[in-house]
Amino acid sequence: TERYVSQFERQISSAPLVCLDGNIPISTINYVCLLAKKHNINVWFEPTDKEKARKPFLSDAWKFLSYSSPNLAELCIMNKTLGISTPDELPNTLDEILKAAAALSRPLLEHLHCLVVTLGPHGVLLCGEHEAGTINLQPRKLKKRKQICALHYPAMTVTPEEILNVSGAGDSLVGALIAGILQGKDTDTCVQMGLLAARMSLSSPHPISPMLTLDSVDPNKIQTQKWQKPTFVKIDQDSGIHF
Structure with a gap:
């Protein structure tokens, strides 16, 4: 509860x-978001499911979040809660999925x-500030355009x-x-750590693999894995998306 926190x-x-x-009460989410504003701290919101994804977006609390990790359906709900139009149906092809996710993130x-x-199964789309040919994942001190x-x-x-097991891969x-x-890792390494953890979850009978450690998801210690280069998508501020 807000009082406890x-x-x-x-x-x-x-x-x-x-x-x-998203399991936390709305009042507590709002309280933590106000603390984020007051103390200039970074807050990550994990939606949990479609209905709970809307909680910070029922007020201006969401404006004080720094990160969120929705799936495409949850991202649609976030936009819809803000009164932004969303697709009637979720796309099926990878190309359309990426376009929709990028447009809804903007x-x-x-x-x-x-x-x-x-x-x-299509991986992850990272959307954020372009910096030196990648996306800046490190917590920010000040908001800047x-x-x-x-x-x-x-x-x-x-x-x-x-x-x-198909439960827990997203959390992992x-x-x-x-x-x-x-740990201050570069963007590629951070995402690779996440993908390795997700694979461990899928291959474990437990939602979170008991074998999960920092070493087990260190890409530098798993030399056999060949990583595909990420696909870059520019999101125009006004007129849409350009591949």
Whole structure:
């Protein structure tokens, strides 16, 4: 509850990154977002599901988030809650999925620093501030307007025989990606850590693999993995998306 969380304002205000998920009451989400505004801290919102994804967007609280990690359906709900038009049906082809995800991310990037759109078997689309040929994932101190873009990272190959569980892969991806951010890793490494963690989750009978460690998702220690180069997508501020 808001009252309970308020006991930890000092710790929250000094944290490099604060994570919320959609299971938390709306009043508590709003309270933490106000703390983010007051103390200039970075907050990551994990939507959890479609209905809970709308919670920060029922007020101006969402404007004080820095990161969020929705899937495409949750991203649609976020936009719809803000009164922004969304597709009647989710696209099926990869090309259309990427276009839709990038277009739906653009309004939220007016205030958010970065969106990590999870695309299941299609990997992840990173949307945020363009910097030196990639996207700046590191927590920001000040909001500033920059060119925004998107990077699509394909998922790692997992055979049907290897999949033991489909629950927890998204949480594993986000958790490992955040770990990379907090370690100051470059963007590619952060995403690769997330993809490795997601694969471990899929191959484990547990939602979060008990074998998950920083070493187990360190791309530099897994030399056999060949990483595909991410696809760059420029998101124009006014007129749409350019591949």
